[in-house]
Amino acid sequence: MAADHYPYGFLVENCPEDKKHDIDFILSLIDWEKNTDPEFRKHYFRPPLHSAGQNGVFEEKWITYGNEYIAAKELTIEPGKTVTVKDHSAYGCIVIQGHGKFGIYDAEAAQVIRFGQMTSDEFFVSEEKAKSGVVISNHSKYEPMVILKHFVSNQDVPKA
Incomplete structure (x- = not known):
């Protein structure tokens, strides 16, 4: 199989x-110094930063930040809890655990996906809905929803 x-x-x-067929030009587009930096972690690692939360209910933290173009948060909701989460801008998200x-939709982390099979792990939230808040419920008795x-x-x- 190919x-x-x-x-x-x-x-x-x-x-x-x-x-388009000039290999020297194409390779010149790579920032070799940054991509082979032996101190990459020292120069670029950013530890997660607490964003919001309520003890025993949920925690949200920035996991990618310090960049004006992209950012990411990790939201963890404890078993049996429901939260309303607000943000200032639209976002896409994926349930990983x-x-x-998720709002009115069933949500679950995909374990095995077969070709052509639908999943309920990815969502897009408009700016309007993000600002008014999305209600998210964890239906598990034991496992956090991430x-x-x-x-x-x-x-x-947050800035870098």
């Missing part, structure tokens, strides 16, 4: 037309 791969066009789609409700939320822009993102 390995899956992306077509060559994906690699060069943003290159000038006359450079647990099951319950959701990763990713933002393109959010005025609350």
Whole structure:
């Protein structure tokens, strides 16, 4: 069986037309110094930062921040709890652990996904709904529900 791969066009789609087959040009686009930095963690690691929470109910923390373009939060809801979560901007999210409700929708972390099978682990929240709040319930008796939320822009993102 052949390995899956992306077509060559994906690699060069943003290159000038006359450079699409110039391997030296393509390799020059890589920042070799940053990509081989032996002190990468020291220079770029950012520990998670507490964002919101209520002891024994939920915790939310920034896990990707300090960048004006992208950011991410990890939301953990304790077993049997329901929370209303508000944000200042639209976001996409994925349930990575647990099951319950995300607004009016069933939500659960996918364990095994077969080709063509639907899942209920990914959601998009509009800016309007993010500002008014999304009600999320963890229906498990024992397991936390964990959701990763990713933002393109959010005025609350901490600086580096």
